[in-house]
Amino acid sequence: MSWLRITSPHGHGPLSTQRVMQLVLLATLPGVVAQTWFFGPGTLVNIVVGGALALGFEWLAVSLRGREPRAALEDFSVLVTSTLLCIALPPYSPWWLLVVGIASSVLLGKHLFGGLGYNPFNPAMVGYVVLLISFPLQMSSWAAPRGLTTPPGLTDALSALLGTPLADGLTSATPLDILRQNKGLLMEDLYATTPQFGRWAGIGWEWVNIGFLIGGLWLLYQRVFTWHAPVAMLAGLGLAALIGYDGGSSISGGSPLLHWLSGATMFGAFFIITDPVSSATSNRGRLLFGALIGIVIYLIRTQGNYPDAVAFAVLILNFAAPLIDQYTVPRAYGHNRREDP
Amino acid sequence: MRRVYGIHGGIHPPEEKGLSNPGTVVDAGLPEKLVLPLSQHIGAPAKAAVAVGDHVLGGQCLASAVGAVSASVHAPTSGIVTAIEPRPVPHPSGIDNLCIEISCDGRDQWVDLEAIDDYRQFTPHELVERVKKAGIAGMGGAGFPTATKLLARDRYAIDTLIINGTECEPYITADDTLMQTAAEAIVEGAEILAYIVGASTVIFGVEDNKPDALQALQQAVNARANGQSDHQLEVVSFPTKYPSGGEKQLIEILTGQQVPSGGLPADLGIVCQNPGTAVAVGDAVLKGRPLVDRIVTLTGRALGKPANYRARLGTPIAHLLALSEFNPSDNERLIHGGPMMGFALGTDAAPVIKTTNCVLVPTRDELPVPPAAQACIRCGLCAEACPAELLPQQLYWYARAKDHEQLERHNLFDCIECGACSWVCPSNIPLVQYYRAAKGTIQEAKEDKLRSDRARERFEARQERVAKEAAEKEAKRAARKAAAQKKASESTDEDPVQAAIARAKARKAQMTADTKQDTPEP
Numbered sequence: 068m069s070w071l072r073i074t075s076p077h078g079h080g081p082l083s084t085q086r087v088m089q090l091v092l093l094a095t096l097p098g099v100v101a102q103t104w105f106f107g108p109g110t111l112v113n114i115v116v117g118g119a120l121a122l123g124f125e126w127l128a129v130s131l132r133g134r135e136p137r138a139a140l141e142d143f144s145v146l147v148t149s150t151l152l153c154i155a156l157p158p159y160s161p162w163w164l165l166v167v168g169i170a171s172s173v174l175l176g177k178h179l180f181g182g183l184g185y186n187p188f189n190p191a192m193v194g195y196v197v198l199l200i201s202f203p204l205q206m207s208s209w210a211a212p213r214g215l216t217t218p219p220g221l222t223d224a225l226s227a228l229l230g231t232p233l234a235d236g237l238t239s240a241t242p243l244d245i246l247r248q249n250k251g252l253l254m255e256d257l258y259a260t261t262p263q264f265g266r267w268a269g270i271g272w273e274w275v276n277i278g279f280l281i282g283g284l285w286l287l288y289q290r291v292f293t294w295h296a297p298v299a300m301l302a303g304l305g306l307a308a309l310i311g312y313d314g315g316s317s318i319s320g321g322s323p324l325l326h327w328l329s330g331a332t333m334f335g336a337f338f339i340i341t342d343p344v345s346s347a348t349s350n351r352g353r354l355l356f357g358a359l360i361g362i363v364i365y366l367i368r369t370q371g372n373y374p375d376a377v378a379f380a381v382l383i384l385n386f387a388a389p390l391i392d393q394y395t396v397p398r399a400y401g402h403n404r405r406e407d408p
Numbered sequence: 409m410r411r412v413y414g415i416h417g418g419i420h421p422p423e424e425k426g427l428s429n430p431g432t433v434v435d436a437g438l439p440e441k442l443v444l445p446l447s448q449h450i451g452a453p454a455k456a457a458v459a460v461g462d463h464v465l466g467g468q469c470l471a472s473a474v475g476a477v478s479a480s481v482h483a484p485t486s487g488i489v490t491a492i493e494p495r496p497v498p499h500p501s502g503i504d505n506l507c508i509e510i511s512c513d514g515r516d517q518w519v520d521l522e523a524i525d526d527y528r529q530f531t532p533h534e535l536v537e538r539v540k541k542a543g544i545a546g547m548g549g550a551g552f553p554t555a556t557k558l559l560a561r562d563r564y565a566i567d568t569l570i571i572n573g574t575e576c577e578p579y580i581t582a583d584d585t586l587m588q589t590a591a592e593a594i595v596e597g598a599e600i601l602a603y604i605v606g607a608s609t610v611i612f613g614v615e616d617n618k619p620d621a622l623q624a625l626q627q628a629v630n631a632r633a634n635g636q637s638d639h640q641l642e643v644v645s646f647p648t649k650y651p652s653g654g655e656k657q658l659i660e661i662l663t664g665q666q667v668p669s670g671g672l673p674a675d676l677g678i679v680c681q682n683p684g685t686a687v688a689v690g691d692a693v694l695k696g697r698p699l700v701d702r703i704v705t706l707t708g709r710a711l712g713k714p715a716n717y718r719a720r721l722g723t724p725i726a727h728l729l730a731l732s733e734f735n736p737s738d739n740e741r742l743i744h745g746g747p748m749m750g751f752a753l754g755t756d757a758a759p760v761i762k763t764t765n766c767v768l769v770p771t772r773d774e775l776p777v778p779p780a781a782q783a784c785i786r787c788g789l790c791a792e793a794c795p796a797e798l799l800p801q802q803l804y805w806y807a808r809a810k811d812h813e814q815l816e817r818h819n820l821f822d823c824i825e826c827g828a829c830s831w832v833c834p835s836n837i838p839l840v841q842y843y844r845a846a847k848g849t850i851q852e853a854k855e856d857k858l859r860s861d862r863a864r865e866r867f868e869a870r871q872e873r874v875a876k877e878a879a880e881k882e883a884k885r886a887a888r889k890a891a892a893q894k895k896a897s898e899s900t901d902e903d904p905v906q907a908a909i910a911r912a913k914a915r916k917a918q919m920t921a922d923t924k925q926d927t928p929e930p
């Protein structure tokens with residue numbers, strides 16, 4: 068008989084790329100549930116419609132590139148991209164915003180560079196930033212959380228999808244917006260007088276962040292990624308916030324806790340900067356990558372003109388990742404700790 | 409108790425050790441024919457010392473070692489040499505290699521072996537000579553000629569001998585079985601090895617998934633330690649993890665030290681040996697018995713009866729498959745070695761050689777053929793698993809880009825090819841294959857560069873020589889010319905033409921005068 072002659076190793080571990088992607092999708096659940104509870108079904112509508120669009124664009128791009136679309140669609144990577152983008156988008160976005168965003172993510176962010184594994188920038192953040200720069204009005208109109216108002220229902224969500232914006236009463240400035248525009252109130256008073264603030268950070272937002280934190284910790288437990296980048300980012304952001312806290316004065320940048328539980332902090336720390344393709348690759352590199360993202364987030368949040376900063380910070384550090392990699396090659400077995408690795 | 413250190417990375421694949429019933433040795437018997445490759449080790453192939461038609465006895469040398477890194481081959485039984493020709497051998501290349509075929513006569517007659525009583529009466533070098541004569545090569549898998557390794561004593565101060573009973577590859581239980589059944593012989597062989605290399609400490613390192621082997625070794629050590637041993641003997645157990653049995657990894661586990669990159673364990677005063685090698689050395693030194701058999705694990709779910717066989721070297725693998733009731737219906741791979749580092753054989757005609765610790769015959773479900781590789785997403789699981797603390801994902805990129813400079817900067821040559829990175833890779837990329845290919849290409853490029861450097865040097869030397877010769881010629885010519893001119897200028901100060909005219913005039917005048925003289929007066 069003739070035997071197959073293939074190279075070692077002959078066994079393989081249980082993990083596949085498809086499985087990794089499915090785990091990431093699953094891990095978004097607590098955050099998405101919290102986001103849906105506080106802001107209504109808009110995010111879910113985003114995710115479903117965005118996912119369908121993403122599969123369509125992926126099929127188109129892969130076919131145009133003359134590859135086998137089936138394998139690309141089955142690896143779930145495009146669904147991870149679209150889901151992450153749709154979580155970041157304001158709920159109740161119109162359909163065309165989704166189309167432009169998903170197209171930018173999948174075509175511009177991913178396939179223009181060669182598809183899965185070759186994108187230098189986080190594709191979801193590419194889509195997000197294209198929208199943020201092109202359509203600032205739509206991108207900064209967030210639904211008000213449960214507690215301030217009753218969140219919109221499914222019919223509102225569907226009509227918003229078709230282009231009817233939410234009624235004014237249903238939207239509200241986000242806590243980070245309010246903080247950025249705060250000119251005279253002590254932090255204490257800001258929390259006391261502004262209805263958008265809750266126990267630690269914004270009403271709703273704090274729980275959405277805790278949801279993504281739980282999902283992220285579960286991914287860590289599943290060993291989908293290492294702790295280095297998320298912990299470094301939270302530490303970098305926390306340290307910067309601590310320096311800028313200023314005892315809670317009227318020019319305070321906000322407490323570390325406020326920053327950790329606001330905006331896209333936890334979502335970014337565990338679902339965005341952990342995208343391995345566009346991040347630094349060694350553990351030491353990821354520490355630096357994460358810490359710098361945390362610091363840049365703080366700087367943009369307090370000094371910049373945009374409501375949140377995760378997308379910009381991530382893209383900036385995506386640029387820097389290859390450079391970081393150059394300087395963080397780990398010491399290999401049997402090499403002196405002092406010598407050049 | 410010796411402190412046990414951790415190592416970076418590593419994986420925990422299913423162990424599958426129980427399948428082959430470790431602890432029981434089954435005699436593989438005598439096949440009709442034995443096929444003995446002349447190269448069962450690393451280094452120069454042995455040179456045949458017999459001819460077709462010769463009758464040979466068990467223990468007789470069939471082929472002798474050539475040069476410093478080589479190992480002799482001996483007849484495992486009596487019989488007639490029926491062929492010396494290329495045959496399939498267990499080698500990753502799959503290329504046939506020169507083998508001696510013996511048709512066994514079934515009488516199993518042996519040459520007289522030269523036994524000794526007390527090895528301490530001999531110098532280490534005399535004992536190394538006995539090891540060399542026995543044709544022993546490392547039996548753990550690499551097959552480095554043992555005598556050559558033992559000569560490390562001449563250049564390094566060795567204080568520790570490690571007997572590597574880790575056997576971290578899944579499935580394989582050959583060393584486990586040997587340790588359970590021949591612990592005294594292992595300890596005895598280890599003491600001889602320690603005596604040869606001059607080590608004061610002997611550590612028996614065994615993973616904690618082999619409690620019976622650990623117990624047997626401990627008993628053998630205790631028996632020795634009662635006043636008989638010259639060495640400090642330690643049996644050390646450590647957590648099971650692949651690849652703890654890699655030489656470098658085991659040294660770190662047992663001593664906390666790392667072998668310098670590009671260096672040898674001897675740099676740290678350490679020599680490692682496999683338990684099978686220790687037994688073979690004991691047999692060679694004490695009984696004068698050459699290495700002609702070994703324990704081979706036959707395992708995998710395509711076998712009805714997996715087992716550990718004591719097989720003579722040269723036994724065709726087909727013979728062992730038949731003994732183990734091989735069922736070919738659901739099998740597509742025949743693996744020499746374990747699932748992590750073993751290589752697939754193209755034929756079961758290949759024989760058992762000195763390094764054959766296992767033949768793995770899995771079913772399709774057991775070890776499925778990997779699906780097509782997907783794109784690398786740089787997840788870094790490979791870097792987490794790498795025991796050499798490399799960045800396999802970066803090496804993969806640079807290997808694909810053929811960027812040799814970056815490959816070396818990322819320490820490609822510290823890769824031990826254990827396969828942990830490929831095992832964890834969620835995209836099923838055959839990473840190790842890329843590294844092997846890249847190492848080969850870089851080695852080749854280096855040799856090419858060396859050759860072209862030599863050629864350039866030769867060319868430049870020739871150019872220089874030619875130029876020098878031309879210059880010498882020119883100098884000589886110039887010298888000759890100068891000499892001629894000097895001579896000319898010394899002979900006359902005037903213009904040579906005027907001088908010639910003057911001479912001609914003088915001659916003419918002379919002639920006229922003579923004529924006048926000669927002419928009589930009228």
